[in-house]
Structures are given as structure tokens and as C-alpha cells.
Amino acid sequence: MKTPKKIGLFGFGTVGKGFYENLKKYPHISAKIAKVCVKRLDLPRIGHELYFTDNPDELLLDPQLDIIIELIDDPEAAKTYIQKSLLAGKDVISANKKMIGESLQEVSYWHDSFENRFLYEAAVGGGIPIVHTVDGFLRDQEVTEIRGILNGSSNYILTQMQANNWSFEKALREAQLKGFAERNPTLDISGIDAGYKLSILAYHAFGEVPSMKSFEIESIEGVTKEDIKRAKAKRRKIKLVASLKKSNHEIVCSVKPEAVGANDELYSVDYENNAVSVETLISGRHVFAGKGAGSLPTGSAVLEDLKRLLDGYSYQVSKKVRTVA
Ligand code: HSE
Numbered sequence: 001m002k003t004p005k006k007i008g009l010f011g012f013g014t015v016g017k018g019f020y021e022n023l024k025k026y027p028h029i030s031a032k033i034a035k036v037c038v039k040r041l042d043l044p045r046i047g048h049e050l051y052f053t054d055n056p057d058e059l060l061l062d063p064q065l066d067i068i069i070e071l072i073d074d075p076e077a078a079k080t081y082i083q084k085s086l087l088a089g090k091d092v093i094s095a096n097k098k099m100i101g102e103s104l105q106e107v108s109y110w111h112d113s114f115e116n117r118f119l120y121e122a123a124v125g126g127g128i129p130i131v132h133t134v135d136g137f138l139r140d141q142e143v144t145e146i147r148g149i150l151n152g153s154s155n156y157i158l159t160q161m162q163a164n165n166w167s168f169e170k171a172l173r174e175a176q177l178k179g180f181a182e183r184n185p186t187l188d189i190s191g192i193d194a195g196y197k198l199s200i201l202a203y204h205a206f207g208e209v210p211s212m213k214s215f216e217i218e219s220i221e222g223v224t225k226e227d228i229k230r231a232k233a234k235r236r237k238i239k240l241v242a243s244l245k246k247s248n249h250e251i252v253c254s255v256k257p258e259a260v261g262a263n264d265e266l267y268s269v270d271y272e273n274n275a276v277s278v279e280t281l282i283s284g285r286h287v288f289a290g291k292g293a294g295s296l297p298t299g300s301a302v303l304e305d306l307k308r309l310l311d312g313y314s315y316q317v318s319k320k321v322r323t324v325a
Pocket of ligand 1: 193294
């Protein structure tokens, strides 16, 4: 029997716990969590059999660890841990869309420079395997448009406001209680979180890193009761729609509230669900939908990355002009 790979896990919050719970269900996976680094050692925790530390170096300097899984919400610390781990020859999995979305040039360099792998399925669309799909299955296809709902919290809030007449504040509180929203929910409701996810998809669909400064991003905070009433009267629903198009070699991205009709594939995507449609030149439109936020769905995307690492998979980013030969 193969020796199981040893995992060093940073973070044991919503996604970390989801990953841990999911991994327990698959004892045949040849990997085990050897150490977990958390900010607060004094908090009561599940996972009594795990070894917890608050010292990052216990993971970063441990040559016994094969894989580092980074699931913290501090993007600066995450970047440091990821860089150090890649340099130390470890494979790395992350869910940090803010860090990845803001650092795609460096991520691109890491992909070109390191033999060891860096995967981040959980950073986009929660449990929907969309990064892998765009990067791997559609790698030889020309993608012309990606459009979807890429933030579970804002979709949850808009759904509760429209279907159940909830106030924005009540719906946001509930999204936080359910573990959908970020610690700083401004990123969710402003559209910026969806913007990071669009950037990541653009990198895998086109091999290019768009500038988020050029994105048209609009918050759901401006959606009024009047807007909702008007949309309802026309049998429409307001959704925070993220869209990315490539025309004349230019990538155009936007994230903004839109009233979509019943014929739109996003119409029935409610609560924390996400959906992504990918338009390709050869095979037309593909639509992927599923849980876009929450502990177990997002933790399952981390688990899928772990399985892919064990299978020897790495991203292709095949449309990219390489930075390193
Ligand atoms: N806060 C994020 C969302 C979590 O609501 O979509 C998943 O990325």
C-alpha cells in the first residue's frame, strides 16, 4: 500500500471544516491531514484527532508535508504561505479568490515556473467544477463568452428579498449565519468577489489576465423595492450577473444587477446557488449549476483538487503565451 500523502492545512473555518468532513467520508483517499494551523488555538473545535498549531512555520518548514491546503481569509498571509510552500517543492491547493484574482500575473508565473502544482477549484463557483472544466475539458475550444451568477451570498440575499419579501439586512445576516458570506461581506454585495472569480475564469479561458480596473462593477445595495416590483410585473427576477466577453482581442467584463426573464438560464438559479454558462465556438453553450457557497460544497471542491493532485493533474492554461520556456 502507498504511504498516504501528508497534508498541512491552513485555516479551519467554514471551508476548512467542510473539507475535513468530506475527506473523512472517503477513507480510501491516500492522504491525511497531518497538521492544522489556526489563528486561535483556544477556540472549541471539532476534529479532536487532528494536530492544531498557531505557528505557520510548523507547517511551512516541515519537510514531511507533501501538500499544503490554504483556506484562510487573509489574502496577504495566504500569498506568503503559498509562495513559500511552492518554493519548498510542495503541491498547493487554495480557495482564496481575492488573493488569486488580485495576483493572477504571479499565479501565472508560478504555473510556469514550478513543477509542483497549484490548484484552486474552490475559488470559483463553490462546488461547481468550473475551473477544471474551462481549463481542462474546454482547453482546445475557443471560448467567446462566460456569463453567470458567481456569488452565492448576493444571490441568496436577492432571492430572499424577491421571493419572501425579506429586507436586505435580514437576508445578509442570514447569509452570514449560514456561512455563505465573507468575513467582510462588502466583497460579496459589491460585486467585487464575483469580479475576482471572473478574472480567474478569464485566465483559464483565454490565457490572459484582464485588469479588474476595467470591469464595470455594480453593487446589489442599489436594488430597491421599486426595482423588484417593476421586475416582478414583467415576470423577471433581479440577479447579480457576471459577464465576460472577448471581442476584437479585448476582454470585456462586468458584474451588475440585471432583470432576467424566465427564458434566461439564470432565472431559476436561486438562494446560494451559482450558475455559469460558457459559450464556445465549436460546441455552443454549456451551462453548469450548483451550490456556489457553503461549507460542504466548497469543501468538496477542495477535495476534488486533492484527488486531482493525487492523480498527477495540473492546470494546462493552454491558451497562454508562456512567461517561462
Ligand atoms: N462568499 C462567497 C459567496 C463564498 O457568497 O459566493 C464562495 O466563494
